[in-house]
Amino acid sequence: MSDISDTTKQPGHPVGPATAFADAWEQTPSLAALRSLVRAGSRVRPAVARRSGLTETELVTLERLVEGPVGFAELARLLEVSTAAATGVGDRLEGHGHAVRRAHPSDRRRVELHVTQSGREEVLGHLLPMFRALAELDARFSPEERDVVARYLDGARAALVRAAEGEDPDVSADGRA
Amino acid sequence: MSDISDTTKQPGHPVGPATAFADAWEQTPSLAALRSLVRAGSRVRPAVARRSGLTETELVTLERLVEGPVGFAELARLLEVSTAAATGVGDRLEGHGHAVRRAHPSDRRRVELHVTQSGREEVLGHLLPMFRALAELDARFSPEERDVVARYLDGARAALVRAAEGEDPDVSADGRA
DNA sequence: TAATATCGCTCACTGAGTTAGCAATCAGTT
């Protein structure tokens, strides 16, 4: 009975416990901007992947591949999937022409996955414009301002990392600005 | 032949086109911090979902539900999935005891999904600590500093949004700080 | 009242992930 929210009557912005939500969030413009930024950030990869006709996993793999070839075991580790899944990712990327398998020069167990020109274009074509835009934005701020921003962002990062891993409340190290 | 990267010989940090990557990125500490932040941000939801034994989709649904009940058509729209998938999400959330179906008071076609106490605890328990940590961080900065941060973050958000949607290069509106 | 649209559901299917187990290879120890 008391199981269900009593916010039934206020569809848009109910008053119940959701207030606690809003209380800790969206108070200052900077916090609101932070929220929007993180939201926008987590929409980039899915969107780019969809436009490229790739899985998010495949896109992450390509992003890594432009920095150099990777073996499948390592790939599985950084994607946090099974090696079987990594094999599948390689198959699909090869099918798209975005990557190629190559024997490891010294270790004959290993097979390295290399990005192709097509794969590199897919990744850089979508992401370089974003990087450029961010670099231009960054350049519009003074060194002192950038320092403030960096401290803020680093603190926020620490908070998010703590949320992502289990929250040990007594971890007071790490994110001190 | 010229298809494959010639970075084969430099596993760790090759010199090839990946340099273009690094050039536009990770130059200033603030840009590096921004990158880390976005990275950390996109790890939060998957991590929280896994710890809660939920799909990311189910977690997103719960986050929305704490703000009030939603119908399945609307839910499908905001999740960007089919209504069939939304039905499945509802089934699973009900199975977990995190949500309940209820008839819409006036429209007898509609079925609203309501969060339960259990569902609310699941969401708030994981996310409120993060919100609090961010609010505390925010409070450690002066209003002037927060203003700088807000301008920076808003510009960054605009760049990310532009990257998520198709990049129209001539869209100069929107994100001007 | 009739035509159209919307809502939530079921059904059959797709596809990216899982676990288990395989042969091949490498590395260290006798």
Place this chain on the structure above:
DNA sequence: AACTGATTGCTAACTCAGTGAGCGATATTA
């Protein structure tokens, strides 16, 4: 050199969250 154990990448069988098509029920509009 040979044996042991770990690692690498693959296949096979399966799971499960998504899709598209189509359904009855209800709401909305002409």
